Amino acid sequence: MYKSILFFLALLPLFCQAQLTVSGKIINAADKQPVAKASIFLSNTTVGTTSADNGNYSMVNVKPGQYTLVVSAVGYETYNYNLAANANVTALNIELKPTSIELKDVVIKPDKEWEQNYAAFKNELFGPSPAAQECKILNPEMLDLTYDKVHNRLLAKSYDYLEIENRALGYKLHYKLEDFERDYRDNSYYHQWSVLFEDLKGSKSQQRRWNKNRINAYLGSSEHYYRSVLNHQTEKEGFKTLRLIRKDNPKRPTDSLIKAKMHHFMLVQSAHKVHGKIVANDSLTYWANQSAIPKIVQYLITTPQHTDSLLHRTDVTGLYALSFKDCLYVLYTKKHNTTTMSNLPMNAPDNLTSIVTLTDPYLFFDTNGVVANLHGFVYEGDWAARRVADLLPVDYEPPVKKP
Numbered sequence: 001m002y003k004s005i006l007f008f009l010a011l012l013p014l015f016c017q018a019q020l021t022v023s024g025k026i027i028n029a030a031d032k033q034p035v036a037k038a039s040i041f042l043s044n045t046t047v048g049t050t051s052a053d054n055g056n057y058s059m060v061n062v063k064p065g066q067y068t069l070v071v072s073a074v075g076y077e078t079y080n081y082n083l084a085a086n087a088n089v090t091a092l093n094i095e096l097k098p099t100s101i102e103l104k105d106v107v108i109k110p111d112k113e114w115e116q117n118y119a120a121f122k123n124e125l126f127g128p129s130p131a132a133q134e135c136k137i138l139n140p141e142m143l144d145l146t147y148d149k150v151h152n153r154l155l156a157k158s159y160d161y162l163e164i165e166n167r168a169l170g171y172k173l174h175y176k177l178e179d180f181e182r183d184y185r186d187n188s189y190y191h192q193w194s195v196l197f198e199d200l201k202g203s204k205s206q207q208r209r210w211n212k213n214r215i216n217a218y219l220g221s222s223e224h225y226y227r228s229v230l231n232h233q234t235e236k237e238g239f240k241t242l243r244l245i246r247k248d249n250p251k252r253p254t255d256s257l258i259k260a261k262m263h264h265f266m267l268v269q270s271a272h273k274v275h276g277k278i279v280a281n282d283s284l285t286y287w288a289n290q291s292a293i294p295k296i297v298q299y300l301i302t303t304p305q306h307t308d309s310l311l312h313r314t315d316v317t318g319l320y321a322l323s324f325k326d327c328l329y330v331l332y333t334k335k336h337n338t339t340t341m342s343n344l345p346m347n348a349p350d351n352l353t354s355i356v357t358l359t360d361p362y363l364f365f366d367t368n369g370v371v372a373n374l375h376g377f378v379y380e381g382d383w384a385a386r387r388v389a390d391l392l393p394v395d396y397e398p399p400v401k402k403p
Helices: 002-010 112-126 130-134 204-218 222-230 255-271 282-291
Strands: 020-028 039-042 048-050 056-062 065-072 079-085 094-096 135-137 143-148 153-158 162-166 171-183 188-199 239-248 296-301 311-313 319-322 327-332 352-358 363-366 377-381
Touching: 020 079, 039 056, 048 056, 065 188, 079 094, 112 130, 112 135, 112 143, 112 153, 112 171, 130 135, 222 319, 255 282
Parallel strands: 020 094
Antiparallel strands: 020 056, 039 048, 039 065, 065 079, 135 162, 143 153, 153 171, 162 171, 171 188, 239 296, 239 327, 311 319, 319 363, 327 352, 352 377
């Protein structure tokens, strides 16, 4: 069985060259009449079209992979469909439900709090990349922003598609923000979206710059890595896959014990006031120092792992799985580390670093290198820091180098 899996995967680079067609018809679910001028696109790609007067649509040059097909039209609910594109898809007919909610004109009044929330939102959405300075939201009035003071969270969604220009990569993004949350308590970040990429028009010099920046954004990315894993070319592409072992630190007491001890000795300290001054309490200092001890200890195994042993085929055509012990420690050796990670091992090489920790048994991804189970893992390092400013369409292919 293992040999047959490797044989199938060895054929993958040839299989991926195929370009597919997705076609069908958009109709009204209420009266079965065709819906004209509906927007149909594969999220996170450059592939999109609109339906004709008879409701028919056709999308060509679709790379094999797992996609979310998004259909939207004025007066109808947005439709999302999980599409496994492994062969030509015909007669994909979709019924749109009329919506009873009328779109209202959105007017933003000058508001200091909204401006502060908007600035924070842009920082989170675009990320720390230098490319963020060249990104602009053209219609911010489509944003619904809320700062939850009780839970210290920034929440957002968009009423309609945000129009975002990325002048660093040369794309215009039609970006529907379904859900966004930045929790400042645990430093977590989550957002759910659908997006269609459109190439910006520019001079030849601008296009050369955009192509160069796109290549740079792709190199070392998670998509680059997972594609390299499928093609058995991780080392050739500049990646090293190591194993990071993390364990609870046996020298550190539990948070509950530290909290209980500090509370106890604070009461003791308060009870021993002398002339209005609190007497120093060595025990309180001791337990405060205990809280500064790292919760985990970690060991980096510097012998590279063979990713073929981590890769598995699934029962879904075009979908693959990675499984591994402990944490996956991925180095991209052609770039220096630019992220400010405070928890790197002492023997960590100075290369672009990403850490993957599984919360599910497997990490699933398709032939484009796109992860399917977004809640099944946690990224740290470079891959965690990447945001919209570095976002490429999943059907992006770097130019092939001439021999």
